[in-house]
Amino acid sequence: MKPYTWSLCALLLWSCASKPPQVERPRGNLEALNSAAREFAPAFRPGNPDLLYFTSDRAGSEDVWRARVQLSPTGVVVLEPPAPDNSEFRRWLTSWGANEGTIAFLSPTEAIAAALRTPEVEQALALSGGMDLLGLLFADGQWRAFPLGDSLNSAAWDAHPTVGVRGDSVLLIFASDRPVDTPAPHRGWSFPFRNAVRVLPSGDTLRGNADLYYAWRINGHWSPARNLAEVPGGELLNTTAQEYFPFLFCIEHRPRLLFVSDRAGDYDIYLAELRVDFAHRSLEVLQVQPLPKGEDSLNSFFAELSPAIPPPHPSADSVRLLLFSSDRDTLARKLSEGRVRKNVGALDLYALPIVLECRPPRITYELVVLDRTDPRRPVLHPFLELRDASGQTITTSTTGRLRAELQPGRLYAAFGGSRHSSPECVAPEPVIIGYTGLVEGQELLSLHHPIPSELSQQGGFRIPTPSADTLVRDTLWLTPQWYTPPQCRWIFSERLADPLRRSVPYYQTAFWEVNTSANLQRHLSLLRSARYRDAGFIELHPSNQYWGYLWLEDPAQRERRRLRYERRVQQYAEFARTVDANLRLLADSITRIILPRFLEYARHRPAAKLIITLAAYSDIRPIVRGEYLGTDTVCYIGGHYDSLAAGFRVQLVCVPPGASLVGADNDTLSKLRAYYGYRELLGLLLRDTLVQRLRQSGQLLLPTDTRSVEEFARRAADASVIVLAEGRYYDPQVRPQLAGYYGREGDYYELDTVRRLDVFVELVERQGALYYRPPCCLP
Template sequence: MTNRIYLIFVFLISVLFFVNCSSQKKIIQPNGNVKSLNTPFDDLAPSQRPEKGVSCEPCSNEFLSKVQSPENGVKPSKKFLTEFLELKYGLYPEAITFITDTKGYFSVAHPPDKRSSDLLGFPVHGFIGGTDIFEFDLENMTQPIKSLSDTINSIVWDSHPTAVSDEKCNVFLIWSSDRADIGGYSSPFLRIDKIKEVSDYSGNSDLFFAFRINGVWSEPKNLKDYVPNLNTTKREETPFLYCNCLKPVLFFSSDRDGDFDIFYVRLSIDFEKQEVSSSGQVIKLPRENESLNPTTINTEYQEFFPFIPKPLSEKKSENFMYFSSNRLSPPKDYNKETKISSVGGYDIYKFPVPEGLECTPPVITYNVRLLDAVNRANKVIKPIINMNSIKDNDYPFLKSNPGIESEDFDTHRATLIEQYLNNNNYKKDIKETVSSNENLASFKLKPGINYLFNGGSTQNEINCIEGVDRTISHYSIRKIVEIAPRIEKEQREIQFYEYKVKEKKVGYDTLRSEDVIDPSEITKYDNNTKIESIQMEGDKLKIKYYVLVSKKQVLEMDSVLVKKKITIDVPVRQFDTSYVMVNASNLALSEKTKREGLIRFNKIKEDITVDDTIYVWPQYYYYPPCEWRYVSDTAEMRRNVPYFMTCFWEVNTTSNLPRHLNLLRTDRYEDASFIELHKKNQYFGWDRPEITGDRVELRKQKHANRVERYRQFAKIVDENLKLMTDEIAKKIIPLFKELDSKSSGNQNKLIIVINGYSDVRPILRGIYLGEETIKYLSVGYDDERTKITNKSLVEVPPNASLVDPLNDYLSKLRAFNGYREILKRLEQYPEFKEYMDKGLVLVPDQINSIEEFNKMMDKSKILFFVEGRKIDTYVKPDIPAYAGEDRDYYILDPVRRIDVIVKRVDYFNGEIQKPKCCKPAD
């Protein structure tokens, strides 16, 4: 029996277990349930803490925040309060709203008294009613958080704050209250009927508002007086302000239709007048009734605490409304296998912001045109226009009137604004730069952001445009600055009165008094006392008198109006204009930036288009000549290096000539009669067999005259060399350097061609008496065809014969020594030495082969081409002697020379080419 009972018991247990197991169903959450935010308890009042650095300005707060994670930073208000304030027990958080990431308002219910707060260490003090609103500042938590004054809080229930601010950080606060002056009570006094006989014990909480301007709260006002049909005899609670930068919308919850649903109305908020008005009707969000899994915000359940996190996106699909609802608590059967249930009692849900309530910022189209200030029809080369968004730091000078008198604007306002921006290092505050490389750029701006527009050009090169004499090398900014005033003399007429004494009089100051005395005392008054009256009063005398205290001279004056001309110094303001090169790091401010400073749009409700302009001034590069020719002995032209001594190879300079004369006296030169100033020379020597007697002295005098003539020649040569090297180093090389640094796509080179010449008389006897071997690469250059015509290694050792009908070696020696003289002088100039030090000068005496020359051609910038051109056949004397007559040998003096031609050329793929853009030589 016992076993049977046991078996029956086991059977029943098994059946119950089976039935229980088979009856378990899968549980799902309703549409929109944010499971990650919900707990088994009530989760109310979703809110969001703005990201760090977001200002109180509504536009930057709503549109410029960054998306947070998870759930865009949304949490129940209680979560924020327990994190910030460590309110783990004793207080009942209801709602929190943020102005910035550290400042805002919250409400708590059932507060303890001050003694309990102190005992428990609560950071919240100053309770006024059953539920109060408090202001917090997380950066200043060393002091207790105090409730808002009794201006805002009442002795009953004040909760559910929502607040927004303007760009000045003034605050607009809306909250729910059941204060007595409008009748009725509500939560937390849900059982008010037990202590007070009222029929409407369910309450009629309303929405109130107040402004805080410059730190002072206005008196609370009931919104029903400003927004029709907002507050009713039922309860209006959990307000939330949305789209505050553009067209504010107030969401709130009301039980006017039986259960709590979410409504909205569009508002206009005027911080200056501290007024609120509606710009539409109060509308209830769509509602879906008796649905097992609602897809709308409003249902037959309770919906509270609407909240839309920031940033507000231009994409509809990215904006969500969070709210609290008790839908589907307790669970319901969804189908045979599934139950649908909330996580707790009140859960947080999210749905897309309802259609028609998107908060899309107005489109601010900002067009910036970059113009050539000299010729607006010309497009700016290599344009750049920047839109810089600037951090919301303190730029009071720019956000308001910069404080510059209006008449000063056209002269230097822009400079002052630019100086202010630079002094405050605005570049460190640039958050983002959007650039355009067009002459007309169109940008899309957002409200509430500081913008700075600048632009210019990155043009910094010289492009050859054939057929013109100049090109734009770069652009500049025009800057106008005030300098010391100019003092001008100005004559003015002034008027004043002169005073003259008309009559002199004597006057007295007197002191009046009266005494009552015995008759016997009358004698005490002396001559300075003048008695006016005496009266008897009983046995006494009453005396009235005055005393002469002082004597003074009284002058009677006549006045005369005088007119007079004077000269005064009048300061006259002066301004100086300078032009500073534009580049990517030094751009011109736009005209609106000059006038207004930072550009910012705060209260834009509709799409707008703004036009702005940036001016830059073109700076022209005038093409330099492609050729400078030093081939004449005429003073009016560029002069060459003439006056070599006949049959001699070194340049005749004032420093060389004495050395040359000494050499001619040495043993090595004993037989050098072929050299013109040698004592045995055929034409000027006196130590010759045929020269005897009186002819010796005549010859010596002729020789001395010739020496003196060469001294004068040497001075001319010195001057010619100085003028030549000065121009090459100080003018030609800088022009070449600028051109080369700004040219693109080619290699510029500067060729210095040095050609040596002999006159037509051939050397019939003579040798090279120098002590060093002259060795260099001779390069012939045809400047008409821009072509190298000859490259050959030249080597002239000591004692080499100079005998040649074309004087080839002599011309080669003269060309080389002329090159040395020029090089020696050029090396004294830093402009040339810079190229030498960098190894960018091709010099002929350091080249040992044609191959080496070709390599040096590629890398060098300045090239010396040195060549002996033999004899100059264009000048031929008619009289074969130094006879002192026309067309004798004296006409050959300037023929013995070196000519110098400086050529600017292009160099492509190993080929020299003539530049397309050349200015004729001066």
């Protein structure tokens, strides 16, 4: 068994050893372009984005090769295999004994390359030293090379050019190991590295290395090359290690510099953020960071060299294709299931995606609306809009903050305001009812007049083309309009506890006119007139059965009743003084407090209306005899505001002379009292100039203005202040302890609260055909 078993194992081992492993290329390896030799320094000629130039020593020397490719953000498709460049361009770069092959194109007809020598004797005499930078021009169908001179080149090694072009100005960055006199972070560290060792004053040993240098070409003339360590932030870029293969990216908008350094131990690709000012020939290094590193990443644990990004650089897409060279996996790396991963040659070309933006600098415009009196307090219901030069709206916002991207040089204007017009109820505290802002020096209500922002005060604003992303901040200031919410309802009733409104009779029993001081003497004379001869049903008539005395035949009784009658008249004179004070208080409250507050409220709320209702009450006892003895027919629109129905309940009231007062509910008497109470209050109100103006402008509607209910409703829709009068029989809430007058002292007080005049003032807002109480009234 053992020999058989051994023979089987030997057979299996032979079979395994004879099966070739499955070879995989590292991620991003451009296998179709690579060879067993070295490929590096990819470059693209402007105007030919599908033509890739690179250097390869597959033919024995470092020559320029090219291949036709199709690029995408995710990879490279080779359309035609690599071949030696057969143009005049190749003659200048491949016929020399050695070259770095690094080409920087300024345009389709101009380039800069590095070479060790030139085949032309006269050109060779112009070289500065070892590896030099040469210029190349394409004219008459061929390329020709020329030296760039001592201002750029040195006796040491100068190579790896990259250029940034803006107009006719050029920024050149390249690598050089020319010696720095006094190495320091802000001077640089370069020194020829072939067998060179320097001991610094600090005792540290510095071995030869290369730094990155820069120069400007302005108006066709090159400035002297300077070490990049000398610019602000340059110490982040040049170090005591090697810095090679610079590549300028996005010089038009947001300059970045890709370069190679072994500062971390192996050669990795780094990215530097630059600030470039062509006008002042200034450079600044803002930050430097390595590209991501990992097994299949842009940087590996092997060497990465000669980064390049195909043109054009400006693009809306931030995903780019980074081409570079790497010697990763030069030795086969075993994977699972008999697979291995290996480079094609010693140094291969790679292409991997990288996220790098290159776009014109964005102008971001930000407009905020703020409360001028307290910027921390949010503006209620704001609106903002940005307009173009023609006045067309570009964008709007209702959040209090507007953001938009602007185009440089174009005219813009921003406006805004607040649509807040309904107060938000917060107990009796003052609330914001609107906002104003400045328009050409005038403070206007922003609800009706959009307010320009600070930048738009002079008709608009333009932002010039920036060199970097720019945030333009603008502010729109609004001033809040404060208002204390008005009461929904005021009640003036002698049943209230206020001493000025204490319970007194406003009318004599069975009489319709108000008992004021001015009226009382007239009433007493009237009651003795022939027209009122039979009006003993009126309380102060000399023939009244309770207080009168004329109907008594016994002289002694008549005299006692006369004295009692006189005392009663004096009491009514006291009552009249209280009624006078109450009516004055009522009129003053309306004209000095209620009406001004209402008009201020209505200035912001045009649909607001003030309803003044006079309610007169009759006697509690039914009248068994009596008639209206006035000389004129009383006619008015009687009724009241019904908050539940959100409207008026009105009717036409007409009482002619001689109308009977008899009735269980004393309806006619209450209607007469309502009319005469209205007349007394109106006379006081019309003394006020504010009421006079409202009357003259048609904004004050009286119950006697029309005898048509429909016409009254129509006028009420247009009026601001509406006056109503209503007879309310007697107040059923009053429960007198005594059923009538029995001659006892003070007994009449129990009934006097019935004969009163109440006034109700309502604040409402018209909504269509309905009238609602505002949401922000105080009870």
